[in-house]
Amino acid sequence: MSILVNKDTRLLVQGLTGNQGQFHTAQMLAYGTNVVAGATPGRGGQTFQGVVPVYDEVEEAVAKTRANASVIFVPAPNAADAVLEAADVGVKLIVCITEGVPALDMVKVLHYLRENDVTLIGPNCPGVISPGQRCRVGIMPSEIHLPGRVGVASRSGTLTYEAVYQLTQAGIGQSTCVGIGGDPLVGTNFVEALALFQDDPQTDAVVLIGEIGGIKEQQAAEFIRAGGFKKPLYALVAGQSAPPGKRMGHAGAIITGTAALASSKIAALREAGATIIPGPAYIGDTVRRGMG
Numbered sequence: 001m002s003i004l005v006n007k008d009t010r011l012l013v014q015g016l017t018g019n020q021g022q023f024h025t026a027q028m029l030a031y032g033t034n035v036v037a038g039a040t041p042g043r044g045g046q047t048f049q050g051v052v053p054v055y056d057e058v059e060e061a062v063a064k065t066r067a068n069a070s071v072i073f074v075p076a077p078n079a080a081d082a083v084l085e086a087a088d089v090g091v092k093l094i095v096c097i098t099e100g101v102p103a104l105d106m107v108k109v110l111h112y113l114r115e116n117d118v119t120l121i122g123p124n125c126p127g128v129i130s131p132g133q134r135c136r137v138g139i140m141p142s143e144i145h146l147p148g149r150v151g152v153a154s155r156s157g158t159l160t161y162e163a164v165y166q167l168t169q170a171g172i173g174q175s176t177c178v179g180i181g182g183d184p185l186v187g188t189n190f191v192e193a194l195a196l197f198q199d200d201p202q203t204d205a206v207v208l209i210g211e212i213g214g215i216k217e218q219q220a221a222e223f224i225r226a227g228g229f230k231k232p233l234y235a236l237v238a239g240q241s242a243p244p245g246k247r248m249g250h251a252g253a254i255i256t257g258t259a260a261l262a263s264s265k266i267a268a269l270r271e272a273g274a275t276i277i278p279g280p281a282y283i284g285d286t287v288r289r290g291m292g
Helices: 019-031 058-065 077-087 105-117 157-169 191-197 216-224 262-271 280-290
Strands: 010-014 035-039 051-053 070-071 092-096 119-120 128-131 137-139 146-156 173-179 205-211 232-238
Touching: 010 019, 010 058, 010 077, 019 035, 019 137, 019 157, 035 157, 051 058, 058 092, 070 077, 077 092, 077 105, 077 232, 105 119, 146 157, 146 191, 146 216, 157 173, 157 205, 157 232, 157 280, 173 191, 191 216, 205 216, 205 262, 216 232, 216 262, 232 262, 232 280
Parallel strands: 010 035, 010 070, 035 051, 070 092, 092 119, 146 173, 146 205, 205 232
Antiparallel strands: 128 137, 128 173
C-alpha cells in the first residue's frame, strides 16, 4: 500500500514543455507513473513522447483526461496561480516542485486549499514516490528506491535521497517517501504526513528528517505524545552545527530562537519516544538495528 500516490494516480504535469518539465516527465513515465496530460499556455495540441497530450489550460486537461493529481514545474512568479488553477478544477493532490515561491503568495494559496480540501506537497520539494506502486510524482532519483514497509518524510530533498539510498543498501524498502519542502510555508507538514503513515497498514515505521528553523519537528513530537502516531519513528535533525541567524540552504532553515535549534528539536523528538539518528551517515544503520 502507499500514501498520497499509487497506481490509480492520473497525473497532470503543469509546465511540461519547459526543460525541467520535459526531463522529469520522461523520468516519471519511465518509472511507470500514469502521466495523462500536460498543460502549458500556448502549447496546446502538442504531445510529449507521442503519448502525453499537452493542453493550453488545466481545466481542459482535467476534463479530457480525468487527471486527479498535478505536479508543477512552473516558474516561481506563476507557481501559486498554477496551484490555484489545478485546485479550482477539482484536482485534490498537487505537488509543487518550484523553489522561490513568494511567501505572501503561499499565504493566499494555503487559505484557499484549506477551504477546498486540497492536499498540497511543497513548494520547494522533491515530491512523492511510492516504490511498490511504481508511481513517482516529482524529481526523486527512481533507481535508489526499493519497495517495502518504511515511510520517509523529510524537509530536505538531498537528505531524502541519502536516507533512501542507505535504507535500500541495508535491504530496507520504502512504502512512500514524501518531501514536504523546505520553505517556511508548505502545504503538508510532518503531523499530516505522520497521520497518513499511521493509517497505512503497510507502513511499519517512519524515518523523519528535520532541520533547523521553525517548529515543525516539535509539532510532530506533540502529535506523537498525544497518541496520534504509534509506530516506530527514527528521526534525524540536520543543522546541529549551524550558527544562529544564518540561513542554511532552505528558506525555512534559519535559527531565529531557541525552538529553531537542532538541539531543541532533537530533545522534543527524543522525549516523544523517537529513536534519534546521530548524523546523516547513520540513517540506514540506525533503522536496521532498530528493526532487528
